[in-house]
Amino acid sequence: MKNLLILFCLLITSTLTFGQIEKGQLHGSFQSDFQYYNEDSIIGATVPAEQIGLNSYANFNYMLGNFSAGIRYEGYLPTLNGYDSRYDGVGIPYKYISYKKDELEVVVGSFYEQFGNGLVLRAYEEKNLGYDNAFEGVKVKYNPINGIYLKGLISKQRSFWEFSDGIIRGIDGEVSINELFKKMDESKFVISIGGSFVSKFQDDNDHPFYNLPENVSASAGRLNLTAGKINFSTEYAYKINDPSSDNGYIYKPGEALIVNTSYSQKGLGVFLSAKRVDNMSYRLDRDATLANLNINYIPDITKAHAYSLAAMYPYATQLNGEFGFQCEVNYLFKKKSTLGGKYGTRLSINFSSVYSIDKEAVEVEDLDSLVIGQKGTDGYTSEFFKIGDELFYQDLNIEISKKVNKKIKGKIIYQNQIYNNSVIHGAGDWHGKIHAHIGIIDVTYKIKSRNTIRFEIQELYTKDQYGEWVSGLIEYNIPNWFFTVMDQYNYGNSDSEKKVHYPKVSIGYKKGTNRIQIGYGKQREGVMCIGGVCRNVPAANGLTLSITSSF
Amino acid sequence: MKNILIILVLIAHCSIIFSQGNELPSVDLKTIDGKIFNSKNISNDGKPIIISFWATWCKPCVKELNAIADEYEDWQEETGVKLIAVSVDDTRSMSRVKPFVNGKGWEYEILLDPNGDFKRAMNIVNVPHTFIIDGKGNIVWKHASYSDGDEEKLYELVKKVSKGESIE
Numbered sequence: 001m002k003n004l005l006i007l008f009c010l011l012i013t014s015t016l017t018f019g020q021i022e023k024g025q026l027h028g029s030f031q032s033d034f035q036y037y038n039e040d041s042i043i044g045a046t047v048p049a050e051q052i053g054l055n056s057y058a059n060f061n062y063m064l065g066n067f068s069a070g071i072r073y074e075g076y077l078p079t080l081n082g083y084d085s086r087y088d089g090v091g092i093p094y095k096y097i098s099y100k101k102d103e104l105e106v107v108v109g110s111f112y113e114q115f116g117n118g119l120v121l122r123a124y125e126e127k128n129l130g131y132d133n134a135f136e137g138v139k140v141k142y143n144p145i146n147g148i149y150l151k152g153l154i155s156k157q158r159s160f161w162e163f164s165d166g167i168i169r170g171i172d173g174e175v176s177i178n179e180l181f182k183k184m185d186e187s188k189f190v191i192s193i194g195g196s197f198v199s200k201f202q203d204d205n206d207h208p209f210y211n212l213p214e215n216v217s218a219s220a221g222r223l224n225l226t227a228g229k230i231n232f233s234t235e236y237a238y239k240i241n242d243p244s245s246d247n248g249y250i251y252k253p254g255e256a257l258i259v260n261t262s263y264s265q266k267g268l269g270v271f272l273s274a275k276r277v278d279n280m281s282y283r284l285d286r287d288a289t290l291a292n293l294n295i296n297y298i299p300d301i302t303k304a305h306a307y308s309l310a311a312m313y314p315y316a317t318q319l320n321g322e323f324g325f326q327c328e329v330n331y332l333f334k335k336k337s338t339l340g341g342k343y344g345t346r347l348s349i350n351f352s353s354v355y356s357i358d359k360e361a362v363e364v365e366d367l368d369s370l371v372i373g374q375k376g377t378d379g380y381t382s383e384f385f386k387i388g389d390e391l392f393y394q395d396l397n398i399e400i401s402k403k404v405n406k407k408i409k410g411k412i413i414y415q416n417q418i419y420n421n422s423v424i425h426g427a428g429d430w431h432g433k434i435h436a437h438i439g440i441i442d443v444t445y446k447i448k449s450r451n452t453i454r455f456e457i458q459e460l461y462t463k464d465q466y467g468e469w470v471s472g473l474i475e476y477n478i479p480n481w482f483f484t485v486m487d488q489y490n491y492g493n494s495d496s497e498k499k500v501h502y503p504k505v506s507i508g509y510k511k512g513t514n515r516i517q518i519g520y521g522k523q524r525e526g527v528m529c530i531g532g533v534c535r536n537v538p539a540a541n542g543l544t545l546s547i548t549s550s551f
Numbered sequence: 552m553k554n555i556l557i558i559l560v561l562i563a564h565c566s567i568i569f570s571q572g573n574e575l576p577s578v579d580l581k582t583i584d585g586k587i588f589n590s591k592n593i594s595n596d597g598k599p600i601i602i603s604f605w606a607t608w609c610k611p612c613v614k615e616l617n618a619i620a621d622e623y624e625d626w627q628e629e630t631g632v633k634l635i636a637v638s639v640d641d642t643r644s645m646s647r648v649k650p651f652v653n654g655k656g657w658e659y660e661i662l663l664d665p666n667g668d669f670k671r672a673m674n675i676v677n678v679p680h681t682f683i684i685d686g687k688g689n690i691v692w693k694h695a696s697y698s699d700g701d702e703e704k705l706y707e708l709v710k711k712v713s714k715g716e717s718i719e
Contacts (some may be wrong), residue, residue, distance in 0.1 A: 330654020
């Protein structure tokens, strides 16, 4: 760590001393989120001993020609409620140096990486979710000839303020047929194929009962094909036996398959997707839980919703087995057509459903009492193309957005959802399936240029769990400033004590890349999701201050 | 802690002595047809470029790109500007981007940044985040977030850049 910092300094000083002709560039960004907590026993908001929370991040990136280097300072003083408190502390957990010379690129230090869809390897960060599984080691990218892209890495992985004991090794290759063969350069057929091989090592510490595999490999192959308006892509991944706390220490190999197809032309887009996942959790520590030490990433097959009540029951991929489908249609009713009106009308329909996979108990001679998922065995057998009986999630979302005239534009959404709470949240939570209807109206009225007022009304109708919710929001925008007042009200809660309002006011100032926002009020307990990863946000009552900036 | 101070001082030094360059970093992205495309190759024959970072799940991003789409033909005719919409959708929604864009009728050039490499290299905290690149390939303006009507200001700046005027 220290050596790397010194090297970093030297590299920067050398550019000072020798004054190269190329201009160096220093850029960065800053994000800080502060909260002051009030006690509120009705909504379940708790106050940490420090009474406040503060998460801050500052990135500095320096570029000079083919050279670049950077660091990220992180401070959690203490960690905000809802993030993993193992982050408490301050330091520079992220620092890298990279160099690119012709076909070769080398990165040492911290880095992120993704092979294909990430089914066997993906390191990334999403600060708003407290997610960061950066690799720490050496990465090489090599592009021997046009159309062939190779990557290789050997590294440890970040775990809060430490690194994993285990190490990860991976190679990935991608071939772009169109670049490889000059004749194909302008072709309407675009084909690329790729493959990855990843292996993790973790000491078995001479486990007393189990013969634990110390080296666990996973491999994947992928294909991407575009023929004009049609696009087809697929990836299949296979992982050898990997007993872990996620799968209940079974020895069954894991596999995952994703198939995506789309057809689109100007004004129309159709998308179809299918996914099967079986026992595909893959971590650098077999006993790790939550968001810690994930090597791979299995994307959700459901739409990520942007409105708070639509996102109240968000699905999370079940790594131990799921079979999912998604279909989406986007259509533009053209300007001056009957349904399009003067400005055109945009329609979007999304449907997704996720089921369990087929699971049968393993048969072992002389033993007849094995249960599905029995620890220390192969766990179960599963027929690949057989969809399981249990529905995990279903979601139909219809959205119409339209500019009515020069002053008014708006959006109407209807959503129908079935959410299997027992499966997604486990046995300890509310038991059963939640059936919900959600309606949303979002209207923006332009008072004059860059002076607008926006209204948002949402209603969630259900008889299950917490019952009905209604939510309203008014937002006023003038250049550089915005003001919002919102309230969520759980009027349908069967427990009359919990029929609670969640009011919140915010004021924000933004200019260029600076943004400062202050808010006061209550926030309900729930799940916050960004780009497919979710985090539980605890109920809170108090003052929030957020600053973001970049330069 | 001492090390941090040394670095900060040195960094401050560098940026004072050398006038700051403002070029795009070199990062491998993907086109919506699945080809690898390096960010250094972003160009528009000496005319201005708008780079807008967005995602299919980001409400204000889609609102901004819808609002610009209504005016885009006029903008292109008057200034020759090109908008490059860089999607930071990860593999959950990356394959939805092409039908999504076509279904909205957007005429933009689309690039995919599924693991956020370009987003990080451009020092972006949240999307939407918008840049204007002048005819020489320099980043001359950047802006975070979107409010209704921001596209009017954006276009005023693009007009200035297309005439070679400074927008400091």
